[in-house]
Amino acid sequence: xxxxxxxxxxxxxxxxxxxxxxxxxxxxxxxxxxxxxxxxxxxxxxxxxxxxxxxxxxxxxxxxxxxxxxxxxxxxxxxxxxxxxxxxxxxxxxxxxxxxxxxxxxxxxxxxxxxxxxxxxxxxxxxxxxxxxxxxxxxxxxxxxxxxxxxxxxxxxxxxxxxxxxxxxxxxxxxxxxxxxxxxxxxxxxxxxxxxxxxxxxxxxxxxxxxxxxxxxxxxxxxxxxxxxxxxxxxxxxxxxxxxxxxxxxxxxxxxxxxxxxxxxxxxxxxxxxxxxxxxxxxxxxxxxxxxxxxxxxxxxxxxxxxxxxx
Amino acid sequence: xxxxxxxxxxxxxxxxxxxxxxxxxxxxxxxxxxxxxxxxxxxxxxxxxxxxxxxxxxxxxxxxxxxxxxxxxxxxxxxxxxxxxxxxxxxxxxxxxxxxxxxxxxxxxxxxxxxxxxxxxxxxxxxxxxxxxxxxxxxxxxxxxxxxxxxxxxxxxxx
Numbered sequence: 001x002x003x004x005x006x007x008x009x010x011x012x013x014x015x016x017x018x019x020x021x022x023x024x025x026x027x028x029x030x031x032x033x034x035x036x037x038x039x040x041x042x043x044x045x046x047x048x049x050x051x052x053x054x055x056x057x058x059x060x061x062x063x064x065x066x067x068x069x070x071x072x073x074x075x076x077x078x079x080x081x082x083x084x085x086x087x088x089x090x091x092x093x094x095x096x097x098x099x100x101x102x103x104x105x106x107x108x109x110x111x112x113x114x115x116x117x118x119x120x121x122x123x124x125x126x127x128x129x130x131x132x133x134x135x136x137x138x139x140x141x142x143x144x145x146x147x148x149x150x151x152x153x154x155x156x157x158x159x160x161x162x163x164x165x166x167x168x169x170x171x172x173x174x175x176x177x178x179x180x181x182x183x184x185x186x187x188x189x190x191x192x193x194x195x196x197x198x199x200x201x202x203x204x205x206x207x208x209x210x211x212x213x214x215x216x217x218x219x220x221x222x223x224x225x226x227x228x229x230x231x232x233x234x235x236x237x238x239x240x241x242x243x244x245x246x247x248x249x250x251x252x253x254x255x256x257x258x259x260x261x262x263x264x265x266x267x268x269x270x271x272x273x274x275x276x277x278x279x280x281x282x283x284x285x286x287x288x289x290x291x292x293x294x295x296x297x298x299x300x301x302x303x304x305x306x307x308x309x310x311x
Numbered sequence: 312x313x314x315x316x317x318x319x320x321x322x323x324x325x326x327x328x329x330x331x332x333x334x335x336x337x338x339x340x341x342x343x344x345x346x347x348x349x350x351x352x353x354x355x356x357x358x359x360x361x362x363x364x365x366x367x368x369x370x371x372x373x374x375x376x377x378x379x380x381x382x383x384x385x386x387x388x389x390x391x392x393x394x395x396x397x398x399x400x401x402x403x404x405x406x407x408x409x410x411x412x413x414x415x416x417x418x419x420x421x422x423x424x425x426x427x428x429x430x431x432x433x434x435x436x437x438x439x440x441x442x443x444x445x446x447x448x449x450x451x452x453x454x455x456x457x458x459x460x461x462x463x464x465x466x467x468x469x470x
Contacts, residue, residue, distance in 0.1 A: 068338040068392075069360070070421040077429060079441045088440050099447040104454050107350050108464065113390040115339050115360075119444045137444065151461070186419050193424060203428040206421055210429075241458075242467035296462045 060183035063171040071171060072115035074209060075135025078170070081214050082131055082139055089124035089142055089310075097306040098122060098158075101151065102138060105158050108240040110233060111166035118162060122310070128258065131217055132161035134170040145310045147254050151303040152295055153247030156234055160248075163233030169226040173216035174209050181205055231282055244295055245282070252279040333366035335376060335391040342391075344384035348373030351455050355384045364391065 066074070089095075102120045106112050118136040123129075128147060131139040138161045148154045164170065182205040189198060216222065222230070231248075238245050255275035343354040348370050358364070364376035364386065373385045430436065449457075459466040 067420065073421045073423065073426050076438070076441050077426060077436075079444070080436050080438045083440050084436055095447060096449070100449045100453060100457050103449050104457050104461075104463070107454070111389045112350070113339050113342055113387050116445055117340075117448060119447050121440065121444045121447075137441070182420070189419065194419070199424065199428050202421075202425055203432060206425050206429055207432075209421070240464075242463050299461045302461070 060187070061180055062176065063168060063174055063179060065183070066171055066179075068115045071168070072135035074171070074206075074213070075133045075137050077206070077210050078133035078213050078217070079135075079137040079139075081210060082133060082137075082217070083121075085218065086123040086125055086139070086141075089122040091122065091309055094122055094145075094306055094309045095120075097302075098140060098154075101155060102158050102162075105155050105237060105241060105243075106162055109159065109162045109166055109237045111162070114165065118165070120158070128255070130157055130161050132164040132170065133217070134165060134168065134213070136165055138162070138165075142310050145307070147251065147258065148247075148307070149250060149254075150247055150295060151299045152238070152244040153251045154303070155241065155243045156238055156245065156248035156251065159234035159237040159241075159243075160230045162237065163230035164222065164226065167226070167229055167233065169222050169230065170213050170217065172226070173212045175212055178205055178208050178212070182209075227278065228281060231278060235282065249279060249282055252276075252282065334394045335364045335366050335374060335386075336394050337362040337364070337386075337390060338392045339390045342386055344376070344378065344382065344386060346384055348375075348385040348387075350387070351451065352385070355382060358386065358390075363394070366393075 098120045102118050106114075106118045114136040116136060118138060120138040120140060122145065123139050123141045125141045126143040127141050128143040129139075129141045130144055133139075138158065140157070144157070145154070148157070182202060185198060185202055185205070189195075194202060221227075234248065235245050238248070252275045256279065337358045337360055339360060341357050341359050344356050344358055345352040346355055358378070362378070364374075364378055366374050366376055367383065368375040369388075370385075372388050374388055374391065375383065375385050376391075377383050430438065458464045
């Protein structure tokens, strides 16, 4: 351009302006507008304007860029949709116990603190299933609870669901194109509260986000990689908490036997890998762990007391 | 020329001061500041989402921090996220820039306003059990008793 003709001081000053502009504009919601103004006043070239715009658009682009608070609000609505499909079993003794266990197990997980904490509800169905919505909402069915022989097994199942939440597996179901559209919409808004038409657009995207997540949870299930990762996370959590991992192995054996007896593919069997496969993988990891845990009587007896309520 | 060098110096000092201090931001609704890096250590005070903390040290998943009043304590790493300086973020690339924007945009996005709009569109979806389950919270004392009696965690050897 005309660079060769300019004094070095002026070139340096121009570079400084560009740098400072990028610094402030790259995280400002009026990035494009600011870049346009700078271009119009001759402070930057059109090539510079393109660079600023492209840099700012690279800011949020995947599920990893969703904030803790957004994860919570997504999770609230996913939880509400789950609860539209199942009835709640409102037994305070059982509910208090599973929540105490959930909070205890969470302390030993990869993500002990989450936006509003971890909370568990029992669903009144014979279906065997456990569901975890983003943001810490966990659901266990009575059918599943009946298959647990002890507290350590139930702790393993809860640790597995916490594993899904801590690794954000639910959020990975959201279609990338949908997220990018939402992020772009938000980046172009300067106001704290959205104008009605923008809000309507974002609400549609929110709706689609929920469909993506609930579709995976209820219909398709997580992919194998996510399930195996949740199993590994569960094992690590159990070990830190000093729970026996043997309970999970026993649970998977019982599941495998139950599958051969039932023709229903609802719930667990339609959304999880073969119990046999998980058993083999987990067995290898448990073997590596080497530690044998003897379950104290107090854990057995407190579990049996509450288990009698959900039989 | 003197003016330019002065400006450069000022920017240099800003860069230095920004890059030296590690600031953390509380990203959960509330978390405890504790005297020790342990969930069962007594609570000094409660922190809330958005509170900024100066990171002093780290140990096994915990951060020692100083809050604006000068009080020092420990918070768990899962309750906070870093707030890198704008300049450092730019140097480190888009991922760190994304973290910064995550903080900046946290109050905008899939938030209370969007939920309210969604619920207006779908009045048939009931949130009462969602709100109720958020109230199922055992006290830390109850959790500690549960673990101690169950011979779990740090009490695993207890008789």
